[in-house]
Structures are given as structure tokens and as C-alpha cells.
Amino acid sequence: MAECRRWLRAPDGFFCGMPRVAQGLGRVFLAECGRPGTKLPAVVIVHKDVHKDKHKGMHKDKHKGMHKDVHKGVHKDHARRLTMELQFIGADHEVTGSCHYIQTGSKNILIDCGMRQGSITYENVTLPVSASKIDFVIVTHAHIDHTGMLPKLYKEGFRGQVVATEATADLCDIMLRDSAHIQTMEAEWKNKKGVRNGSEGSVEPIYTMEDAMNLIRLIAPYSYNKIYTLCDGVRFRFTDIGHLLGSASVEIWLTEGRTEKKIVFSGDIGNKDQPLLKDPIKTDEADYVVMESTYGDREHELERGDPIEELADILRDTFARGGNVVIPSFAVGRTQVMLYYLRHIKQNNLLPEYKNFPVYVDSPLAASATEIFVENEEICYDDEALALLHQGINPITFPGLQLTIAAEESKAILEDYNPKVIISASGMCDAGRIKHHLKHNLWRPECTILFVGYQSAGTPGRRILDGAEEIKIFGEEVAVRAKIESMKSLSGHADRTGLLDWIDGFKTKPRQVFVVHGDDKVTTEFAELLNDRGYTAMAPFSGTRYDLATGKFIEITKGVAVSREAKARIVSDSYTKLKLSTKKLEELVANSTGLPNKDLDKFTAELEKLIEKYRR
Numbered sequence: 001m002a003e004c005r006r007w008l009r010a011p012d013g014f015f016c017g018m019p020r021v022a023q024g025l026g027r028v029f030l031a032e033c034g035r036p037g038t039k040l041p042a043v044v045i046v047h048k049d050v051h052k053d054k055h056k057g058m059h060k061d062k063h064k065g066m067h068k069d070v071h072k073g074v075h076k077d078h079a080r081r082l083t084m085e086l087q088f089i090g091a092d093h094e095v096t097g098s099c100h101y102i103q104t105g106s107k108n109i110l111i112d113c114g115m116r117q118g119s120i121t122y123e124n125v126t127l128p129v130s131a132s133k134i135d136f137v138i139v140t141h142a143h144i145d146h147t148g149m150l151p152k153l154y155k156e157g158f159r160g161q162v163v164a165t166e167a168t169a170d171l172c173d174i175m176l177r178d179s180a181h182i183q184t185m186e187a188e189w190k191n192k193k194g195v196r197n198g199s200e201g202s203v204e205p206i207y208t209m210e211d212a213m214n215l216i217r218l219i220a221p222y223s224y225n226k227i228y229t230l231c232d233g234v235r236f237r238f239t240d241i242g243h244l245l246g247s248a249s250v251e252i253w254l255t256e257g258r259t260e261k262k263i264v265f266s267g268d269i270g271n272k273d274q275p276l277l278k279d280p281i282k283t284d285e286a287d288y289v290v291m292e293s294t295y296g297d298r299e300h301e302l303e304r305g306d307p308i309e310e311l312a313d314i315l316r317d318t319f320a321r322g323g324n325v326v327i328p329s330f331a332v333g334r335t336q337v338m339l340y341y342l343r344h345i346k347q348n349n350l351l352p353e354y355k356n357f358p359v360y361v362d363s364p365l366a367a368s369a370t371e372i373f374v375e376n377e378e379i380c381y382d383d384e385a386l387a388l389l390h391q392g393i394n395p396i397t398f399p400g401l402q403l404t405i406a407a408e409e410s411k412a413i414l415e416d417y418n419p420k421v422i423i424s425a426s427g428m429c430d431a432g433r434i435k436h437h438l439k440h441n442l443w444r445p446e447c448t449i450l451f452v453g454y455q456s457a458g459t460p461g462r463r464i465l466d467g468a469e470e471i472k473i474f475g476e477e478v479a480v481r482a483k484i485e486s487m488k489s490l491s492g493h494a495d496r497t498g499l500l501d502w503i504d505g506f507k508t509k510p511r512q513v514f515v516v517h518g519d520d521k522v523t524t525e526f527a528e529l530l531n532d533r534g535y536t537a538m539a540p541f542s543g544t545r546y547d548l549a550t551g552k553f554i555e556i557t558k559g560v561a562v563s564r565e566a567k568a569r570i571v572s573d574s575y576t577k578l579k580l581s582t583k584k585l586e587e588l589v590a591n592s593t594g595l596p597n598k599d600l601d602k603f604t605a606e607l608e609k610l611i612e613k614y615r616r
């Protein structure tokens with residue numbers, strides 16, 4: 001027995017081991033990893049660069065009769081897969097659910113594995129291979145729409161490596177656990193509702209905390225600006241893209257034989273001059289670029305004021321009325337920006353009459369994220385924030401800041417009527433502790449509810465912002481009497497000018513630009529804008545396939561509008577399981593060509609029987 005030490009993440013955050021290299025045999029891997037750290041029989045799958053003769057020898061002597069089918073599969077893979085293919089899976093003509101697939105040599109790589117959030121327009125194709133066949137997932141940043149389905153991938157059999165920057169690895173640790181908690185709560189809520197409705201069946205969470213914890217162990221942190229070899233024929237480098245702590249664009253070099261191609265995934269491109277984060281760093285050369293286009297149709301400048309002055313005015317007015325300023329805020333990123341502004345206001349004494357106003361961050365996730373910001377400050381902060389640090393000033397903390405975590409402490413804030421700032425999640429008021437704070441402050445005319453992030457249609461946040469007179473919170477109608485304010489000057493995404501500035505950073509125009517991660521109309525129009533500027537650009541729909549070796553499309557798909565059933569399918573775990581089984585079946589059939597006719601006939605007959613049974 002040998003211990004599988006492949007990409008095992010120790011509890012202290014360091015790695016115990018990497019794929020082993022066996023003397024004289026080229027690279028060998030332990031057989032199917034199973035759960036990291038588990039004991040496995042020392043069966044080896046010989047890597048493709050093993051010398052032929054030795055390989056042969058192994059067949060005869062050591063490998064005789066041992067795991068024949070595993071070995072066979074490897075041979076077939078080598079013969080079949082001499083492609084460099086890119087396939088678009090998610091965030092195509094949509095803003096969420098980022099996921100792209102690359103097949104090169106015998107490796108299957110995903111770039112992001114995000115959750116779809118909010119309204120969904122088009123069908124996404126399923127992954128072209130089963131989760132257990134994915135070798136690597138390269139993650140551009142920790143936002144759930146780029147990482148949220150990783151634990152599900154684990155649940156479905158993924159045991160490869162998740163590649164991320166150091167700060168992204170840290171943030172994924174807390175964000176994926178938080179997401180698992182939300183999935184579990186939602187499933188419980190749906191089940192309770194089902195019992196009340198008398199409807200049958202039980203809803204399983206998309207994934208559990210155990211799935212998330214197991215997946216987190218597969219995350220491997222890498223530094224910015226260094227070229228790493230991922231596996232034979234694949235190298236990559238992360239570059240800071242200034243969208244979120246740890247966010248990156250990723251350059252990937254793919255080599256097969258004498259062909260080398262470089263593809264760059266922009267990730268979410270940050271907005272310039274944001275507190276704490278660096279401005280997006282440009283990349284200068286690539287054959288292909290996959291870029292986001294969230295705000296490809298607008299300019300922030302038109303909406304921009306001085307956020308610090310704006311915030312100070314709101315605080316002054318509210319405190320003068322004797323009320324609280326309640327800020328519904330996304331826990332990771334936006335909360336830390338608000339802390340930066342509040343520290344600036346206090347440090348520069350912009351509110352002399354309310355000098356010691358208390359600030360509460362009432363969100364366990366936001367509190368943990370704030371600690372991660374502090375841990376990663378030297379690598380990720382911009383010059384301004386670093387200059388503060390070097391003067392001994394922590395840019396996101398100050399006297400009077402209280403990061404509350406325990407539920408009792410949260411309750412104590414509700415009972416304290418002295419004017420203060422309360423920052424809490426969720427940012428759109430649809431979940432989390434913010435709901436308690438709204439219940440206690442929304443009806444008080446002396447208070448202010450200050451929105452600092454995007455409010456999606458249908459959320460309580462959007463309804464309040466749109467002027468609702470009453471909002472239902474915990475089954476109770478609460479009158480909206482507080483002053484409602486919104487700071488429009490904050491955005492984590494580059495606007496149209498910022499996006500163009502980034503793509504114009506390439507010294508020579510890439511051969512092909514793929515525009516993704518934007519609303520339907522925005523992706524199409526932004527691709528047209530790029531074409532007008534001399535680029536070759538298009539906005540692919542999910543399922544579009546491109547051969548990176550030859551620079552030709554293999555398949556161009558059209559958008560398939562999401563039907564009501566398909567929308568239900570996205571949340572239906574059972575249906576997904578069924579789809580995955582069909583994928584396994586396909587693989588099984590593809591690998592059955594060498595079987596005797598007698599076995600093939602039996603297999604076919606059994607399948608036909610099954611099809612008949614379930615045909616309705």
C-alpha cells in the first residue's frame with residue numbers, strides 16, 4: 001500500500017506532496033486518487049512520455065493481468081486525443097456560471113466552474129466528459145459565479161487539482177463553505193415547504209458541507225506572475241486583474257508536438273482606481289483571448305462622484321437625525337471597500353461632530369474575508385494601500401470597528417439605539433443577518449438604508465430601491481420609512497473604456513477574441529465593437545467548439561432559450577445525476593469496441609429493455 005499524496009492540502013494550508021516521479025520510468029501517477037490522503041494500492045498508470053520499450057516490458061512482466069482496462073483506456077486516449085480544443089460551457093451571452101473547457105493531449109481542463117445566479121436566458125451544454133475525467137480546474141477568482149459549482153464537481157467524481165492564486169485559494173475556503181451552508185439551508189427550506197404543501201419527494205442540496213470541504217483540499221495556491229508547468233504540454237501564469245482580492249487573468253500555453261498556442265482568459269476585469277486593489281494589469285501577446293464584457297455597454301465616469309464625500313454626507317445627515325446607517329453589502333470585496341472609506345473618514349476627521357461613531361460588520365463571512373484581506377495585503381494591495389501599511393496604518397481597520405460573529409453579539413446591536421453604521425450581508429437583502437437589521441431599522445424615519453452594490457430584479461433590495469412602501473421580512477410586513485440612498489460610484493468591473501483599454505494592451509491583435517460574461521445583447525454588441533476596431537471577435541453560445549491548433553471553429557452553436565422545464569432542471573439534482581449517468585454510459589459504449597459480439601449483444605439487449613421500461 002502506498003499513500004496517495006497527490007495535491008493533498010494539509011490543515012495548516014501547506015502541501016504535503018505533488019505527483020511523484022518514479023526513477024527510470026518517466027512520470028508515473030498513483031492510480032485513481034480517491035479521496036486525498038487515503039491509502040491506495042500502488043498501481044501505476046504510465047504517463048505517455050514513457051519509453052516504448054520499457055512500456056512494453058511493463059506489460060509483459062509487471063503489469064500482466066493487472067488493471068487491464070485502466071491501461072487500455074490510457075492507450076486509447078493517446079491515440080485518439082491529439083487535439084487542442086476549446087469548448088464554451090457557461091457565461092455565454094450571460095453574466096453568471098463561468099465555465100470553459102480545454103482538451104489538450106489527454107488532459108481535460110476547466111477554466112472556472114461557476115454557479116448560475118439570478119435570471120437565466122440560455123441552456124448550457126453539459127461538460128463533454130464526466131467530472132472524474134477533469135484533471136485541472138484553473139480558477140480566475142473566488143466569486144461564486146466563477147467557483148460555486150466546484151463542490152458539485154467533486155460530488156460528481158472530480159479528484160484533480162484546483163489551481164488558484166494564493167488569495168483566491170484562501171477566499172474559496174470561506175466562500176465555498178458559506179455556499180454549501182446556503183445550499184443545505186435552501187434544501188431544508190424547500191423540504192419544509194414541501195411537507196406543508198403536502199407535495200412528495202425530498203430536495204437534496206446541490207452539494208453539502210462535506211463536498212465543499214473535500215473540494216477545498218484539492219485547491220493548490222500559486223503565485224502571480226510566474227510561469228508554472230501544469231502538466232506535459234500545458235503551462236500557465238496568473239496576472240493581477242484588479243477585480244477582487246486574488247483575482248487574475250490567466251495565460252495558458254498549450255504545446256503538442258511542434259505546435260504551441262497561447263490562450264488568455266481575462267477573468268473579470270477590474271475597475272481602475274478602486275481602493276485596495278491594483279489596476280488591471282495588461283497582457284501583451286496571445287493567439288486567442290476569451291474576455292468578459294459585463295459593462296461593455298456603459299461608462300462609469302458618467303455616474304461617478306467622490307464616494308468618500310458622498311458617504312460622509314450620508315453619515316452626517318443620518319447621525320443628525322439620531323438614526324443608524326444600515327449598509328447591505330456583499331461580504332467579500334465590497335465590505336472591505338466600505339471599511340476603507342470609513343477608515344479614511346475617521347482618520348481624516350471628516351465628521352468631527354461624530355468622531356467616535358461605531359461601525360459593526362455583522363456577517364461572519366465578511367469578518368473572515370476581512371482577515372484574509374489583511375493576510376494577503378503585501379501581495380495584493382495597490383500602492384496607496386501599501387503606503388498606508390508602511391506608515392503602520394491598516395487600511396481597513398480603525399478604532400470603533402467591531403467585527404461581530406456570535407449571534408448574541410448580533411442581537412445586542414439590534415437593541416442598541418445609539419447612531420452607528422451597520423454593514424451586513426447579503427448585499428441584495430434576500431438572506432443573512434441583514435434581514436434582522438432591516439426589520440429593526442427600515443420602519444424608523446431617522447435611519448438610512450444605503451445600497452452600495454448591484455440589486456438584481458426580484459430581490460428585496462431592488463424593491464426597496466424602487467420605492468416599495470412595505471417589505472415582507474420573516475413573514476411580517478415592515479413599512480419602509482427610512483431614507484433610502486444608493487452609491488452608484490462603486491463598481492468592481494471595468495466599463496467599456498476599461499475593457500477596450502485592456503484588450504488594446506496586446507502588442508499584436510490576437511487571432512480570435514471570444515466575448516463572454518455579459519448580457520445577451522451586450523456580448524453581441526461588444527464583439528461587433530471589437531470587429532469595428534480591427535479585431536476578429538465573436539460572442540459564442542454554450543456548446544461552441546474551436547480548434548486552437550488550426551484556429552478553426554469545429555462547431556458554432558445557436559442559443560437555446562431556457563424552457564421552464566430546463567430552469568427547473570438547473571435546480572434538479574436528480575436530473576443532473578441522470579444526465580451524468582448517460583455520459584458514463586456513452587464512455588462505456590465507446591470503450592466496448594473490443595468486446596466479443598456475444599457480450600455486445602447482451603449489453604444492447606439490456607439497454608433496450610431499460611429504454612422500453614422508462615419510455616413514456
Ligand SMILES: [Zn+2]
Pocket residue numbers: 141143243244268
Ligand atoms: Zn467576479
